[in-house]
Amino acid sequence: MRRDHGGNIDAAKARFGGADWIDLSTGINRVPYPLARLAPEAWTGLPTAAAKEALIAAAQTAFGTQAPGVALAGAQQAIQLIPRLTPPGLARVLAPTYNEHAAALRAAGWEVEEVTSLRALAGADLAVVVNPNNPDGRVTSPEALRALGLQVRRMVVDESFADATPETSLAAKAGAKIIVLRSFGKFYGLAGLRLGFAFADAATVARLEDMVGPWPVSGPAIETGTRALLDRPWAEATTARLTAEAHRLDAIAAAAGWALVGGTALFRTYATPDALAAQERLARAQIWSRIFPYSPSWLRLGLPGGAREWDRLEKALSDAI
Structure with a gap:
């Protein structure tokens, strides 16, 4: 079944x-990490164990963890695989959120309940929390998540939009x-590389590695990802820029009469008088946005x-007033 996406x-x-x-229908950084010339072996050879280990080490450093990890073809691949790690049971998903979590669980035979409070996740065989949440930017504190972890059999925390707020991780x-x-592709603006990570215990990581086979991530993705994840000055400058620009976007939207629902440094969600009409007005200016069923x-x-994209968006929104 085709699902609704940006x-x-x-x-x-x-x-x-x-x-x-x-x-602008996705939360992908439109000022991406600069691509450098890659070693020929990244294109011509199979990824080596040493290269894969270096990528995981870079990800551990960037994300502040020593937990075992596996590199995958985007966080999406992990979402598809996790329902197959154990026999199906009762899954509860903190909603509304990214719709692939519930859909992948249902497709694997899980009973899925979409709930609207953290407390309602308790008792699940598998609890899913997207943090910060997509699309409303809701943040659940690490302390609250650790407490929830004691009340469920297993928990998945999707931190695809956490790069700019490491304190939430x-x-x-x-x-x-x-x-x-x-996720790698969102913050680094290179979604086409298809790179993401799952961190867990060694046994779970080994199981995921068995499920995806020896080369789930391409050589160019490994080399680019390793380089980018270790480039902390770029990440810090990008976080500062995105944070400032998120406030700029809020001001433009407020001038158009839209109210902030929430968001992250990579996207903002607004309450409009009519989302479909607002989307169509922007589309007539060839700016694509995301609405929700x-x-x-x-x-x-x-x-x-x-600057050109900012000018076009500001004009499109001012014309809509």
Whole structure:
């Protein structure tokens, strides 16, 4: 079954026409990590064990954990695999959130309950929390998550949008009962590399490695990811820029009469009078946004990249007033 997602820019082009689109329907950094020339072996040879180990070490350093980890083709691959780690049982997902978690669990035979409070997750065989949450930016403290971990058989914490707020991360506590997922492509703006990580205990990581086989991540992704994850000056400068620009976007949206629902440094979600109408107004300016089937008012925007994109968005929103 095809599920509702951002990034469906082809559908926007087919419906509204035009070629010069700005895709703000995802939470992907539009000022990506600069690509450097790669060693020829990254393209011509199979990834080596040493290269894979270096990537995991870089990820552990970047994410502040010593827990065993596995590199995957995006956090999405982990979401697809985790339901198969154990026999199906009762899963509870803190909602509304990224819809692939519940969908992947249901497809694997789990009974899934989508709940709206952290307390309601207690008693589950598997609890899922996206933190910070997509799309409303809700943050659950690491202390609250650790307490929840004592009340469930196992917990998945999806930290795909946690790069700019490392204080929210539970990666250092990943283990047998807590699986922590991290994305690479969003913060580093290189989603096409398809790189993400799962951190847990050694047995769980070994099981995931068996499930994906010896080469789940390409040589170019390994070399680029290792380099980027160790580049702390870039990450710190990018966090500062994104944080400032998130406030800038909030001000532009407020001037258009939209109220902030929440968000992260990579996306903002607003309450609008009519989300579908707002999306269509932006689309006529060839700017694509994200709306949600469960809310008639919520619209999510990623942050523009560069002065030209900011000018186009500000004009489109001012014209909509």
